[in-house]
Amino acid sequence: MKKMLAMTAALGVTAQAAFADTTQITWWHGMGGANEQVINQIAEKFNAAQTACAITPVSKGTYEEALASGIAAFRSGEQPNIIQIFDAGAATIINAKGATIPAEDLLTQNGYTFDREAFIPGIRFFYADADGKFIGMPFNSSAPIMYVNDEALAKAGVAAPKTWAEFEAAAPKLKEAGYVPLVASQLTWMFFENYFSRNNVQMASNDNGYAGFDGTELLATQPELLAFWTRVKDWHDKGWFGFYGAGWADNQKPFEEGKVAFWIGSSGSFGGLSKTATMPFSADFLPYDETAKDGNKSSFIGGASLFAFSGKPEAENKCSADFFNFLTSTDVQAFYHQATGYVAITTAAYEKSKADGWYEQHPQAEIGIKQLMLPQGEWSKGYRLGFYPQIRVIEEREFNKIFSGETTVEDAFKAIQTEGNELLAKFAKTSG
Amino acid sequence: MTDSLQAIAPARRWGKRSPTPVEPAKRVQFDRPLLPWLFLLPQLAVIFVFFYWPSAQAISSSFYLEDPFGFGASFVGFDNYRDALGSVEYRRIAGFTGFFTVVVTGFSLGLGLLFAVKADKVIRGRSSYRTALISVYAIAPPVAGLMGMMLFDQHIGPFVKFAGWFGWNMQVGINYWDTAFAMILVSVWKQVPYNFIFFLSGLQGIPASVREAAVIDCRNGFTRFRTAILPLLAPTAFFLLIINITYALFDTFAVIDVMVKDKPANNPITLVYKVYNDGFRGNDIGGSAAQSVILMIVVLVLTLVQFRWLERRVHYG
Numbered sequence: 001m002k003k004m005l006a007m008t009a010a011l012g013v014t015a016q017a018a019f020a021d022t023t024q025i026t027w028w029h030g031m032g033g034a035n036e037q038v039i040n041q042i043a044e045k046f047n048a049a050q051t052a053c054a055i056t057p058v059s060k061g062t063y064e065e066a067l068a069s070g071i072a073a074f075r076s077g078e079q080p081n082i083i084q085i086f087d088a089g090a091a092t093i094i095n096a097k098g099a100t101i102p103a104e105d106l107l108t109q110n111g112y113t114f115d116r117e118a119f120i121p122g123i124r125f126f127y128a129d130a131d132g133k134f135i136g137m138p139f140n141s142s143a144p145i146m147y148v149n150d151e152a153l154a155k156a157g158v159a160a161p162k163t164w165a166e167f168e169a170a171a172p173k174l175k176e177a178g179y180v181p182l183v184a185s186q187l188t189w190m191f192f193e194n195y196f197s198r199n200n201v202q203m204a205s206n207d208n209g210y211a212g213f214d215g216t217e218l219l220a221t222q223p224e225l226l227a228f229w230t231r232v233k234d235w236h237d238k239g240w241f242g243f244y245g246a247g248w249a250d251n252q253k254p255f256e257e258g259k260v261a262f263w264i265g266s267s268g269s270f271g272g273l274s275k276t277a278t279m280p281f282s283a284d285f286l287p288y289d290e291t292a293k294d295g296n297k298s299s300f301i302g303g304a305s306l307f308a309f310s311g312k313p314e315a316e317n318k319c320s321a322d323f324f325n326f327l328t329s330t331d332v333q334a335f336y337h338q339a340t341g342y343v344a345i346t347t348a349a350y351e352k353s354k355a356d357g358w359y360e361q362h363p364q365a366e367i368g369i370k371q372l373m374l375p376q377g378e379w380s381k382g383y384r385l386g387f388y389p390q391i392r393v394i395e396e397r398e399f400n401k402i403f404s405g406e407t408t409v410e411d412a413f414k415a416i417q418t419e420g421n422e423l424l425a426k427f428a429k430t431s432g
Numbered sequence: 433m434t435d436s437l438q439a440i441a442p443a444r445r446w447g448k449r450s451p452t453p454v455e456p457a458k459r460v461q462f463d464r465p466l467l468p469w470l471f472l473l474p475q476l477a478v479i480f481v482f483f484y485w486p487s488a489q490a491i492s493s494s495f496y497l498e499d500p501f502g503f504g505a506s507f508v509g510f511d512n513y514r515d516a517l518g519s520v521e522y523r524r525i526a527g528f529t530g531f532f533t534v535v536v537t538g539f540s541l542g543l544g545l546l547f548a549v550k551a552d553k554v555i556r557g558r559s560s561y562r563t564a565l566i567s568v569y570a571i572a573p574p575v576a577g578l579m580g581m582m583l584f585d586q587h588i589g590p591f592v593k594f595a596g597w598f599g600w601n602m603q604v605g606i607n608y609w610d611t612a613f614a615m616i617l618v619s620v621w622k623q624v625p626y627n628f629i630f631f632l633s634g635l636q637g638i639p640a641s642v643r644e645a646a647v648i649d650c651r652n653g654f655t656r657f658r659t660a661i662l663p664l665l666a667p668t669a670f671f672l673l674i675i676n677i678t679y680a681l682f683d684t685f686a687v688i689d690v691m692v693k694d695k696p697a698n699n700p701i702t703l704v705y706k707v708y709n710d711g712f713r714g715n716d717i718g719g720s721a722a723q724s725v726i727l728m729i730v731v732l733v734l735t736l737v738q739f740r741w742l743e744r745r746v747h748y749g
Contacts, residue, residue, distance in 0.1 A: 062694065068712040075502045092715055096501035244586055245605035246697035253587055390714030393696065397521075400698030404607055419521075426515075426716070429506065430499045 025319045027057045028073075029084040030066030030304070034272050035140075038339045045335075046326050053319035055082075063304060064389060067092070070309075074099055079309040081320045084139060086304040087189075088388045090127055091209065093307055094135050095386060095431050100307045101317065102129075103137035103324060110321035118328075118346050122372030126301045126382040130210055136305035137324045140342040142268040143299045143368040144190045146287065150280045152179045152261035160262070160282070163290040164231065167262070171240040174261045180242040182235065184264035185251040187399050188392045189302060190286065191232065191264075193383065195225055197300040199292035200377030204424075209384035213428040216385065220417040221410075228289055229402070229409045236403055243403040246396040267368025268303060270341025274362075283364035285371050297377035303342060334358075343369045386427025391420045487728065493721035500715035512722035522706070522723075529681070529702040532616065536680040539620045541672060544627025545665075549657070551628070552635045562632070569625035573683060577690025580618035584691075605692070611699040615691055619684045626679075627672050634668035635661070666746045674738055681731070703727055 031039055036059050043057045060066040063086035070083040070093075085093050093100060107114045116124060116132065122143075127136035148160045156177040158170035171181040184190045196203035201224050206216040235241035242260065244250040255263035258279040264286060265273070273281065288295040306327075308320045326332060333349030336342060338358050344350040350369055353359065359366040385391065398412035407415075494512050498505040516522050551561050571579075583591045584604040591614075595602040604614045638661060646660040662669075685704050692699045696709065707727065711720025 064694070064713045068715070071500050071715060092500055096499060096503060098503060099501045243606065245603075246695035247605065247693040250586060250605065250693075257587075387714060387716060390710065390716060393709065393714065396695060396697040398698075400606065404698065406608075406698070422515075423716075426497065426719075429508075430497050430504070 022051060022054050023315045023319045025053060025055050025081040025316050025323070027055055027082040027084075027306075027323075028060050028066055028070060028080045029057060030060055030063035030086065031084070031140075032059060032061070034275070035268070035340055038271075038336065041339075042327070042332065042336065045332065046323055049326065050322070053322055055319070055323055063089070067389070074309060074311075077311070079311065081312055081316050082306050082308055082323065084304045085136065085307055087126065087300070087302050088392055090136065090305070091384045091386045091388055091427075094127070094129065094384070095213070095427075099310060100135065101310050102133055102135045103127075103306070103308065104134040106308050106317060106321045107324055110318050112321060112325050118348065120343070120345060120347055120350065120369065120373060121376065122298045123301050123343075123345050127305045136307050137327065138301070138345045139306045139327065140268060140303040140336075140340065141301050141305075141345050141372075142266045142303040142342050143371045144194050144264055144286050144302060145267050145367045145371060146284045147255060147263045147265055147269070147273065147364070148282045148284055149179070149255065149258060149261050149263075150282055151258065152177065155179075156261070160284045161287050162285070164228070164287050165290045167287055168231075168235075168240075170261075171235065171238075175239055179261040180254060180259055181240045182262045182264075183242040183244070183251050183254060183260045185248045185266075186246075188395045191229070191399075192220075192225075192395055194286060194299045195228060195289070196222075196383075197377070197380035198286055198297060199224060199289045199295040200297045200379050201225065201292065202379050203383050204385055208379060208382065209386075210382070213386055213424070213431050216424050216428065218385065218391070218417055218420040218424060220413045220420060224289065224292055226409060226413060227291065229413070233402055233409055246400060266302060266341075267365075267371075268340055268342045270362075270365055270368075271339060273341075281364070283367040285367065285374075294377060296374065297380040298372050298374040300380065300382055301343075301372060338365070341365055341368070343372055385424060386431065387423040390423055391416075394419045394423075490721045490724050490728075493717055494725045496718050498717045500717065505718075508718065512718045513726070515719060516723050516726065525701060525703055525706050528612070528700045532612070532619075532684075532700070532702055533677060533680040535616055536619045536623065536684070537673065537676040539616070540623040540627055540676050540679075541669070543620065543624045544672070545631050545669075547624065547628050548631030548635055551632060565628050566625050568621065569629070571622065573622060573686035574690050576618055576622045577687040580614060580687065581691050581693070584614040605697075605699060608698060608700055611691070615684070615688060615700065618691065619680065619687050622687065623676060623679055627676065630668050630672055631665065634665045638664050663747060667748050670738075670743060670746045673742075674735070677734065678731075681727075 027043070029036075029039055039057050039059075043055050047054050058080070060069045063084075066083065067085055067089040070079065070085070073079045104114050104116075114134070116134065119138065123138045123141055124132065127138060128134050146160070152174060153160065156170070156173040156179070158173050159166075161167040161170055167182065174181040193203070195201065201222050202208065202219055204216055204218050206212055206214075209216045232241060236243060242251075242254065244254065252263065252265060252269065252273075254260045255265075256273065256276045256278060258277075267283075270283070286299060288297075306324070308317065308324070312320075327336075328346060330346065330348040330352050333344050333346050334352045334356065337344040337349060337353055338356075341364075344353060353365075395416055398407065398416050401407040402409055402412050493505075495507060495509060496505040497508045497511070547565055551558065551565065554561055583589050584602070586592060586603060586605060589604070592602045592604070602610050604611050642660065642664070646656045650656045650659070681702065682704055684702065685708070688701055688705050689708075692701065694713075696705065701709070703723065704727065707720050707723045710716045710723065714720070
């Protein structure tokens with residue numbers, strides 16, 4: 001026993017000696033499961049690649065919990081160096097000027113060059129300010145794509161649809177073959193936000209919120225959107241569209257079990273899905289609305305990005321910059337992209353994955369990036385809306401009511417518009 | 433009120449030795465006036481740090497509209513209260529909270545009492561029955577919620593299959609009342625053992641002589657229970673009523689959170705969950721603070737009513 005204690009003490013001393021000139025930084029994130037494992041691997045790679053800095057990733061639960069923990073920590077002066085913030089929370093943190101050091105500044109101040117053009121086009125705007133300066137460092141970027149049950153298609157003798165009209169043509173045959181034709185996870189992202197981007201319809205006034213928070217209003221009752229949702233409701237009534245609640249996994253599960261023909265998920269679902277799906281699957285773009293005047297545009301970038309909190313010592317900021325630089329390196333990007341299915345954020349990493357032959361083995365993994373490289377419409381660059389996580393809660397509630405028959409499509413979107421605008425007005429006041 | 437003030441007043445004269453033993457022996461006089469405060473200090477500190485200070489913060493935040501990161505706050509008066517109380521959604525949630533509290537409290541108390549009375553009568557194997565009933569209390573609310581979530585899962589939930597045999601297409605997470613049913617069932621199940629323990633010990637505290645006298649006076653078991661046993665259980669029942677209302681209002685949070693999988697959508701939630709949702713997920717600090725102050729007032733009024741009106745009817749033997 002005594003010997004063991006002595007050994008532990010000795011180990012402790014050597015460990016401390018090793019840490020003496022290592023700067024420790026922390027990274028809070030909102031990932032779990034397979035994706036958390038990959039985050040840990042990246043941290044290990046960074047720590048092994050150099051000795052000056054050591055990063056510790058800490059999972060704070062879901063994206064929303066990570067944002068809430070970050071805010072609480074910042075208010076009490078206990079903020080981590082780096083925090084992962086999801087798409088819907090972007091406006092909240094970008095608006096809090098002084099809470100973060102813009103990623104671009106952090107890198108240039110610490111001696112790195114920053115080339116906006118190195119990033120794939122669909123990613124350049126979402127986490128940037130009005131002048132195009134990167135506030136957040138894009139990390140796990142994703143696109144909503146359609147996963148396809150190959151068995152179901154073969155059995156019903158149909159092809160994967162490009163437009164919703166093509167889906168309507170295929171749905172009866174799929175239903176007859178015993179499948180639920182279509183299911184989607186997180187309708188707020190798939191059928192609301194990305195309806196606007198894919199079909200190039202304006203989502204909010206003030207240039208989708210980029211031009212400022214004052215007077216920004218949600219345009220939730222656009223006729224195109226209402227017409228589309230009337231169709232979705234009709235599909236649900238006909239048994240062509242399965243709705244299993246607001247939870248992500250509840251809607252993914254029937255697809256994994258092979259009961260569903262098409263599932264709209266995230267490009268980032270690919271890594272997990274390849275382990276859980278019980279049948280061969282492929283992927284395709286999120287279908288677009290053939291009735292939209294100028295459709296088939298790039299989708300909004302989803303997922304999350306990393307922000308460097310301010311109020312940290314110079315040495316730690318240097319480490320955060322080192323880490324950001326490490327993350328964008330082609331090898332790390334290619335590794336992350338291939339391990340998770342999240343989109344490669346730099347053109348170089350995309351080219352490397354191509355050269356590796358990754359897409360020949362896994363053509364599904366290329367869909368998200370291809371969708372983000374589609375031509376951008378006026379309204380597919382992004383949105384910047386305050387209190388948006390709360391607006392999503394309202395959307396989820398109303399969508400649920402539509403499918404349970406408690407409300408009509410029109411009333412639901414009127415409610416989203418009214419309550420959403422109240423929140424936006426409130427946010428404009430807090431930022432004023 | 434004046435009675436109680438008079439009762440407190442002499443206690444302020446700590447330290448003064450009264451020369452004549454006129455005062456009742458009950459009133460202890462301390463030599464050192466500071467000592468009792470010293471003993472009280474840890475408890476007072478805990479109450480101050482964990483209750484008064486946060487409450488004061490909540491009250492002050494509720495009058496401000498604040499940027500989530502704390503960079504600026506502007507005074508908005510009663511706007512946050514007006515927003516909350518004026519919202520249709522808030523009133524709907526308040527209505528559900530009331531319903532949920534009444535139903536959960538009613539069933540938890542009723543079933544706890546029923547089981548206690550029945551277990552009190554069992555002679556053979558009584559301890560194993562009791563252990564079986566009490567053990568559920570050891571389950572933490574989030575775990576209870578997790579079990580509920582699995583039992584009522586749309587795809588694999590055994591309870592959903594069971595309901596299907598009776599033609600009930602149960603859709604927890606989609607249908608408002610199906611979710612409400614599942615939440616109430618899990619919340620009641622979790623609380624019954626607690627009530628059971630207290631009722632059982634209450635029943636065992638009733639002297640055998642009283643029971644025997646009651647048997648002589650009345651042959652009907654139910655009347656005997658209603659007129660003799662129940663009044664003697666009243667102090668326990670009153671205590672449990674307060675505890676159960678608090679449980680239904682606040683402690684069911686974990687059950688609800690786990691069962692709606694942190695995406696409430698159109699599912700029923702209680703006011704506490706709404707405070708959390710708006711404050712911690714929505715980052716609306718002022719609005720969420722106003723809601724928690726409203727909740728504080730509700731609990732204050734409820735407690736006052738209980739102690740002023742209900743407790744008068746309780747006889748402490």
